[in-house]
Amino acid sequence: MFLLFFQLLRNLKIPSKNLKSFSWDKAGLRLAIASDHLLYFANIKPDYKWGYCSSSIIYHYTKPERNEICVVFWETVKDIKYVKYMNSFVNIATHGDYCCIVTKSEEMEDQFVLVLCNSIGTPLEQKYVEMEPVFILMTKTHVIMASREAFYLWHFKNPKKATSLLVSSSKKSRRERLYHIDVEPSPSATQSDVIDFSVAFQGTNNPICCMCASENILLIARMSGVVHRYSLPHVLLEHKYNFNTIASLMEMNCNLTILALVDNYGVLSMYNLNGYKDNNGKSSNTEQLNFDRKDVWNIKWANDNPNLFALMEKERMLVVRGIEPEEPVSSKGYLCHFSDLQIKTVLLENIMTYPQNPTKDFVIDIEIKSLRDTREMLTKVSLEEALHFIEKNPHPRLWRLLAETALEAMDTGIAEQAFVHCQDYYGIQFVKKLNNQQIDAIKKAEVLCYFHKFDEAEQLYVSIDRWDLAVAMRKKMGDWFRVLHLLTSNSSGDDNQLEEAWNAIGDYFADRQQW
Known part of the structure; x- marks a missing residue:
C-alpha cells in the first residue's frame, strides 16, 4: 500500500499467488480483495495528523467555504472547541500540556514553521526550518524533527518554568541542533549560531524510517533495520541496534528498558534495551522478548507501570502485562493516554466524519x-x-x-x-x-461532601437542624445564591451574614458587567 507519490505505507500478506481484483468502499477505509475462490476484507486505519494534549484532542479539516485549514483544539472535559485557521497543516506532535504544529512558510518555498502551542491553541514560540518534516515528536523539553536524511532538535522554552525564560535566545548552539544521520555527533564539536540546513539535503543510502524519544534517549530507525540510540540532551551516539526489520512505529516504556517495535507488515516485537548475557557469557545490547503480535497498528505504554501497555490489533484492543495479554476488548479507537489502569481512546474516524460537532461519545475510557x-x-x-x-x-x-x-x-x-x-x-x-466527629449524621454529610454530592449533604445537614453547617459548606463552595436562600429560609442568619451574602452576589454580577 502506497501514498499518492508511491511512498510505502504497509505490506499486506495474502495467502495466495493469484490475485484477481480489488475494490475500495466509498469511505476509503475498507478494501475487498478477490483471490482464487476467496474474498478478503481489509480494514484501513489512516495515519491521521492529530494529537492529544492535556485533555484536548487536536485535529484539522477543511471547510468548503474557506481556503485555510481549520485546526480544532477540542477540550474534551468541558466540551469546548477552540478553532484556529492556518494556511497549511503539515504535521503535529504533542507532549504533556503542549503541542507543536508544523506549517508551510509563506515566505520561502522550502521553509517550514514549527509553532509551539498550549492545549487551547495559543502560540507560545516558533522556529523556521529549511528541511522536510517527515517525522516529528516531542518530549518534555525538546521538539525533534527528522527528514529522511537528517534530524533536528529544538530545546524549547517551557512557559511553566521561570528559569527557562532566562535562557538567551541568541544561544542557538544550545537550543537548536542539526545532524546528518550518517555522521556521528562529536562530543567536542560546537555548532555555529546559524544552523546550516544544507546538511539535510545531503543524500544517504540508508534513510530514516521511524523514531521515538524520551527525556534521556532518542531512537532513530533506518531502512536497513539498524536503530541508532542517542543520549539527550547532549546527542551522543551510544549504541547501534540491528533489529533486521523496517520499523513503522516505536514506543519505549516509562523506565526506558523495553522497546515495542511495529514493522511495515504490522508485526509487533519487543526488545530489552538493557542487554543480556547468553550462555557463553557474551554480552549483547538488546534481547528480543518472547512476544509478538500481528496486524498491530497502534501501541501505548502506561505512564505509571513499565510492564503494562495497550495495543490495537485489527478492531480490538489488548492490554499486555509483561508478555501476558489480557482478554481483548472490541474497540475502533486510537489510543490517547494510559495511566491509573485506564486507557483513553478517541474515535477519530467519527470525528473526521463530523468534525464541526464532535460529541463526548467519541472519547471512550476503558478500564483494564x-x-x-x-x-x-x-x-x-x-x-x-x-x-x-x-x-x-x-x-x-x-x-x-x-x-x-x-x-x-x-x-x-x-x-x-x-x-x-x-x-x-x-x-x-x-x-x-x-x-x-461524634455525630454519625454529620460524618455521613462530610463524606457526601468528599464525593461532591453537595445537594445531598445539604439536605442531611438541614434534616438534623444544622443550618449553620449547610451555610458554611455553601460558603466554602462560593455558592452565595444558595447561602442567601438558606439564610432567608430559616431566618437563622444575622445582619452581618446577610450583608456578606448580598455583597458577594453583587460582586458576582459586577465581574460579569451585569449592572
Whole structure:
C-alpha cells in the first residue's frame, strides 16, 4: 500500500499467488480483495495528523467555504472547541500540556514553521526550518524533527518554568541542533549560531524510517533495520541496534528498558534495551522478548507501570502485562493516554466524519481487567477480603478505589490504610477529621461532601437542624445564591451574614458587567 507519490505505507500478506481484483468502499477505509475462490476484507486505519494534549484532542479539516485549514483544539472535559485557521497543516506532535504544529512558510518555498502551542491553541514560540518534516515528536523539553536524511532538535522554552525564560535566545548552539544521520555527533564539536540546513539535503543510502524519544534517549530507525540510540540532551551516539526489520512505529516504556517495535507488515516485537548475557557469557545490547503480535497498528505504554501497555490489533484492543495479554476488548479507537489502569481512546474516524460537532461519545475510557475485577469484587466481598487482594496486587488506583468504598461504608480504619498506601495526605487528614466527629449524621454529610454530592449533604445537614453547617459548606463552595436562600429560609442568619451574602452576589454580577 502506497501514498499518492508511491511512498510505502504497509505490506499486506495474502495467502495466495493469484490475485484477481480489488475494490475500495466509498469511505476509503475498507478494501475487498478477490483471490482464487476467496474474498478478503481489509480494514484501513489512516495515519491521521492529530494529537492529544492535556485533555484536548487536536485535529484539522477543511471547510468548503474557506481556503485555510481549520485546526480544532477540542477540550474534551468541558466540551469546548477552540478553532484556529492556518494556511497549511503539515504535521503535529504533542507532549504533556503542549503541542507543536508544523506549517508551510509563506515566505520561502522550502521553509517550514514549527509553532509551539498550549492545549487551547495559543502560540507560545516558533522556529523556521529549511528541511522536510517527515517525522516529528516531542518530549518534555525538546521538539525533534527528522527528514529522511537528517534530524533536528529544538530545546524549547517551557512557559511553566521561570528559569527557562532566562535562557538567551541568541544561544542557538544550545537550543537548536542539526545532524546528518550518517555522521556521528562529536562530543567536542560546537555548532555555529546559524544552523546550516544544507546538511539535510545531503543524500544517504540508508534513510530514516521511524523514531521515538524520551527525556534521556532518542531512537532513530533506518531502512536497513539498524536503530541508532542517542543520549539527550547532549546527542551522543551510544549504541547501534540491528533489529533486521523496517520499523513503522516505536514506543519505549516509562523506565526506558523495553522497546515495542511495529514493522511495515504490522508485526509487533519487543526488545530489552538493557542487554543480556547468553550462555557463553557474551554480552549483547538488546534481547528480543518472547512476544509478538500481528496486524498491530497502534501501541501505548502506561505512564505509571513499565510492564503494562495497550495495543490495537485489527478492531480490538489488548492490554499486555509483561508478555501476558489480557482478554481483548472490541474497540475502533486510537489510543490517547494510559495511566491509573485506564486507557483513553478517541474515535477519530467519527470525528473526521463530523468534525464541526464532535460529541463526548467519541472519547471512550476503558478500564483494564484488574480494575474491573476489583470494582466488581468490592460489591461482592467484604472490605477485609478486598484489602488482602489489593495487598497482593498493589496499585495506587486500586488503593484509592478501596479508600472510597470504605468511606461510603463509613469504615474509617480501612479507609485510612488505603489512603496511606496511595500516599494521599488530604485523605488521611479527612479520615482523622471524621474520627473526631461524634455525630454519625454529620460524618455521613462530610463524606457526601468528599464525593461532591453537595445537594445531598445539604439536605442531611438541614434534616438534623444544622443550618449553620449547610451555610458554611455553601460558603466554602462560593455558592452565595444558595447561602442567601438558606439564610432567608430559616431566618437563622444575622445582619452581618446577610450583608456578606448580598455583597458577594453583587460582586458576582459586577465581574460579569451585569449592572
